Amino acid sequence: MDRIAIRGGNRLFGDLPISGAKNSAIKLMAAALLSDQPLTLTNMPKLSDTRFLAALLESLGVEIGNGSDVMRLHAREITSTFAPYDRVRKMRATFNVLGPLLARRGEAKVSLPGGCTIGARPVDLHLMALEAMGVQIALEEGYVLARARDGLKGADVSFPFVSVGATEHALLAATLASGTTVLRNAAREPEIGDLAHCLNAMGARVSGIDTDTLVIEGVTSLRGTEWAVIPDRIETGTYALAAAMAGGEVTLTGTRAGLNDALIGKMREAGVEVDEGADTLRVRRGEARLRPVDVDTEVFPGFATDLQAQFMALMTVADGESVIREHIFENRFMHAPELARLGADIAVHGGEARVRGVEALRGAEVMATDLRASVSLVIAGLVAEGETTIGRVYHLDRGFERLEAKLSGCGADIRRLTGPESSGEDDGH
Numbered sequence: 001m002d003r004i005a006i007r008g009g010n011r012l013f014g015d016l017p018i019s020g021a022k023n024s025a026i027k028l029m030a031a032a033l034l035s036d037q038p039l040t041l042t043n044m045p046k047l048s049d050t051r052f053l054a055a056l057l058e059s060l061g062v063e064i065g066n067g068s069d070v071m072r073l074h075a076r077e078i079t080s081t082f083a084p085y086d087r088v089r090k091m092r093a094t095f096n097v098l099g100p101l102l103a104r105r106g107e108a109k110v111s112l113p114g115g116c117t118i119g120a121r122p123v124d125l126h127l128m129a130l131e132a133m134g135v136q137i138a139l140e141e142g143y144v145l146a147r148a149r150d151g152l153k154g155a156d157v158s159f160p161f162v163s164v165g166a167t168e169h170a171l172l173a174a175t176l177a178s179g180t181t182v183l184r185n186a187a188r189e190p191e192i193g194d195l196a197h198c199l200n201a202m203g204a205r206v207s208g209i210d211t212d213t214l215v216i217e218g219v220t221s222l223r224g225t226e227w228a229v230i231p232d233r234i235e236t237g238t239y240a241l242a243a244a245m246a247g248g249e250v251t252l253t254g255t256r257a258g259l260n261d262a263l264i265g266k267m268r269e270a271g272v273e274v275d276e277g278a279d280t281l282r283v284r285r286g287e288a289r290l291r292p293v294d295v296d297t298e299v300f301p302g303f304a305t306d307l308q309a310q311f312m313a314l315m316t317v318a319d320g321e322s323v324i325r326e327h328i329f330e331n332r333f334m335h336a337p338e339l340a341r342l343g344a345d346i347a348v349h350g351g352e353a354r355v356r357g358v359e360a361l362r363g364a365e366v367m368a369t370d371l372r373a374s375v376s377l378v379i380a381g382l383v384a385e386g387e388t389t390i391g392r393v394y395h396l397d398r399g400f401e402r403l404e405a406k407l408s409g410c411g412a413d414i415r416r417l418t419g420p421e422s423s424g425e426d427d428g429h
């Protein structure tokens, strides 16, 4: 199984390019199911998650062609409405094919995704929204059997709490429903805006984009289009934190202003210099120790849960104690014991982690438990004395394109040690 080896201590300098957003790309790919014309996605990241979803879509009849950062998806005909356990279990976002399959074919059988290492992650809100749209749902042996004989119907849906996945899923389905759908208490993550704008380019009628109330007037069909995937704000934030950790001066290119305001505020509080341009983010830190800063994860525009592990890594070497509270997922501190193996001082109680900054971390062998947790270990490894090796690299490959090349391009001593094929087992993000 591949591992990543890092020799800590190098400061980072130079430009680092940001890829298209994984969490937008995989929703846009599902949108291709809604039209019998081709959807061409540009600025596509090359990740194991996009490959995995492509394989599922192909099994449903979608023709897929790949260029360097382009993917063309053509759902001329949906030949299957069955998404089996093995194709859904490994990646939760695959569950979002259910709504589009119902919209196109009036029925579908899709495996329930199950829990994962960061939490139980049920899909009750997804099903609630689809039921409100007239879908009959039965749960049998781990599968959702769904039917919308007379097509999907517009509905007024109020989510009891904010869910990114349920908002996107309902949005996808509602584009082809008859009548108007209103989604209240909708998530406002930029990836949802990206999806909604792309759907509009395909002929959908979505308004209220980037607010917590989406209004979707159903149309009878959608056309093909070409769409550039939004830059990855989590990749941007991750490398911004990596640069802050290692010190030096790095300019992230190909990103977009306004995607990481909460993070930038916290980084500045910690003493990091951050300058945002229209599509760049320059991060600079000198020799002084970082100040400790408390963080609470929230839905957008609050501090992203997907950057919590990376920020915790930064705080492990701050000059004092910081408190990090996780409010989105119930079990998202699995990086804490691994960071402790590098010498970090972290006490976790329920959804709260107290991080007492130490003067230095020391290299060790550590193990990735999920995508964002594993990259927090990379960040810590950049300053740990000696060598850090990180196992289960397949987690990183799900969401970070050319991670070693991007970091070593700025001077990090990081390399991949290749071993026999990984099992590819994972936790269904």
Ligand code: EPZ
Pocket (backbone or CB within 6 Å): 023, 026, 092, 093, 119, 120, 121, 122, 123, 124, 125, 126, 127, 162, 163, 164, 165, 166, 305, 306, 328, 329, 330, 371, 372, 399, 429
């Ligand atoms: C998306 O997950 C992202 N995944 C996650 O990124 C991200 O952490 C999360 O949003 C929050 O920003 C993708 O976009 C593929 P939710 P999602 O529905 O949609 C509970 C990464 O590392 N919930 O907003 O699954 C749920 O258990 C991943 O890239 C229900 O109870 O997140 C969680 O506690 C990890 N019932 C909370 O809501 C439901 O029906 C928020 O989940 C749906 C969700």
